[in-house]
Amino acid sequence: xxxxxxxxxxxxxxxxxxxxxxxxxxxxxxxxxxxxxxxxxxxxxxxxxxxxxxxxxxxxxxxxxxxxxxxxxxxxxxxxxxxxxxxxxxxxxxxxxxxxxxxxxxxxxxxxxxxxxxxxxxxxxxxxxxxxxxxxxxxxxxxxxxxxxxxxxxxxxxxxxxxxxxxxxxxxxxxxxxxxxxxxxxxxxxxxxxxxxxxxxxxxxxxxxxxxxxxxxxxxxxxxxxxxxxxxxxxxxxxxxxxxxxxxxxxxxxxxxxxxxxxxxxxxxxxxxxxxxxxxxxxxxxxxxxxxxxxxxxxxxxxxxxxxxxxxxxxxxxxxxxxxxxxxxxxxxxxxxxxxxxxxxxxxxxxxxxxxxxxxxxxxxxxxxxxxxxxxxxxxxxxxxxxxxxxxxxxxxxx
Numbered sequence: 001x002x003x004x005x006x007x008x009x010x011x012x013x014x015x016x017x018x019x020x021x022x023x024x025x026x027x028x029x030x031x032x033x034x035x036x037x038x039x040x041x042x043x044x045x046x047x048x049x050x051x052x053x054x055x056x057x058x059x060x061x062x063x064x065x066x067x068x069x070x071x072x073x074x075x076x077x078x079x080x081x082x083x084x085x086x087x088x089x090x091x092x093x094x095x096x097x098x099x100x101x102x103x104x105x106x107x108x109x110x111x112x113x114x115x116x117x118x119x120x121x122x123x124x125x126x127x128x129x130x131x132x133x134x135x136x137x138x139x140x141x142x143x144x145x146x147x148x149x150x151x152x153x154x155x156x157x158x159x160x161x162x163x164x165x166x167x168x169x170x171x172x173x174x175x176x177x178x179x180x181x182x183x184x185x186x187x188x189x190x191x192x193x194x195x196x197x198x199x200x201x202x203x204x205x206x207x208x209x210x211x212x213x214x215x216x217x218x219x220x221x222x223x224x225x226x227x228x229x230x231x232x233x234x235x236x237x238x239x240x241x242x243x244x245x246x247x248x249x250x251x252x253x254x255x256x257x258x259x260x261x262x263x264x265x266x267x268x269x270x271x272x273x274x275x276x277x278x279x280x281x282x283x284x285x286x287x288x289x290x291x292x293x294x295x296x297x298x299x300x301x302x303x304x305x306x307x308x309x310x311x312x313x314x315x316x317x318x319x320x321x322x323x324x325x326x327x328x329x330x331x332x333x334x335x336x337x338x339x340x341x342x343x344x345x346x347x348x349x350x351x352x353x354x355x356x357x358x359x360x361x362x363x364x365x366x367x368x369x370x371x372x373x374x375x376x377x378x379x380x381x382x383x384x385x386x387x388x389x390x391x392x393x394x395x396x397x398x399x
Contacts, residue, residue, distance in 0.1 A: 028060045032173055033372075037067035055085055056175055062094060063173050071098045082114075089115035089122045090175050096128060097171040100135065108132050108169075128169045289391075290354045293361055293384060296391045300382075301347040301367075309336050317385055317392030343372040359386040360394070 024047035031040035041064040047057050062077035075098050081091040092115035099108040109132050115125040296315065303311035313332055322331035339345065348368040355362040360383065367380045383395035 025054075025056045025060060028057070028064070029174060032060065032063055032067060035067075037064045040064045041068065053084075055081065055088070059091065059175055060173075062091070063171070066094065066098060066171060071101060074098055087118050088175060089119040089125055090172050092118070093122070093125050093128060094171050096125075096132065097169045100132060100169050105132055105136050105139070109136070124170055124172055131169050286356055289356055289361065293354050293363055293391055294352050296384065297349055297352060297363055297365060297382065300393070301349050304339065304347045305345055307339050307342070307345055309339050312339065315393055317387055317394055319385060319394045320392075321395065323396070346370045360384065361386075361391065 024043070028040045028044045028047070031037070031043060041061065044057055044061045044064060048054065048061065051057060058077060058081055062074045062081070065071075065074035065077060075095060078091040078095045078098070081088065082095070085091070092111045096108040096111035096115070099105070099111060109129065112125050112129040112132060115122055116129065119125075300312065300315040303315070313335065320328070322328060326334075346369070350366045350368065352363065352365045355364075363382045363384060365380060366377060368377045369375070379399055381397040382393050383397075384391040385394040
């Protein structure tokens, strides 16, 4: 999978370096940001011929190689950087992205864990590690699904079922952490909100057999025939540990259910009611609706990120009212112009919370938006309305 697909919008934070390499590094970073990786590689090679040990120029060379789909060479550059500058977390992060691209998720996980050890506040490494764990979990699920299908214990998904959204790993283009010996002006790291947790389906309730009544029941003793044998009458028998409260029964206890039916109606069985399965907190229909709404929000964000304007606008229903009193046609024209005019867009949703109210639902989340013009994080609320088989946006609020 190409890196541009793994990270449609990449971080670009600056770092004060020695004046000797500041201009060259800035020019190379600008070329990479404009997508001119070939020209950036030529420029950085010229600069490295004069300053072969410059950490920032070496880092940018690895980024340019990665942008040109040359992962083996890029990996060698970042591995050398981790050996020469083991306290920099960014080379470990980019190694993890390249390893994940090649399917080596265990190596990716180890590299990200090392990045976090060098800088526990490195938000990008934490976010990427969550994506790697998600990919590992998806692999384990796929293997389990294959085994279930092979044993004919699970039916494969029906045709047309939408595939789950794949997590995206972010390749950084600049060094956050200063190189030892250089002035350190580190950009502030924005806290990363944990990814949303989709509520798991509660397990099926256990079926517990009915328990005996709360009234003590004596240990069954073989009944004596009538009249009792002389041997039993002649030999004293010690009293049982628990005195027999119920009147003597002429029939064997195990032979008939009469003793159980003879328990007074005032005795309330304890275990039978205590272990009775409780109904689930949410009905299956509500859980299914929450899953559909979460998919709708993710699909809306993906269409926006991929700049598929028609698909993005398709998530807004006929009842949607644009903000600020705009007409629907004017609002759609403005959205088309903004989305199509951007060079790159990335929209991520986090902390999705769904509140159902019949055929309407309120979905709240944190929206992280990045483009070549803006980088922001804000709360957003979408009001959905059920129209046929789809949930469509009726209202959009910010904040």
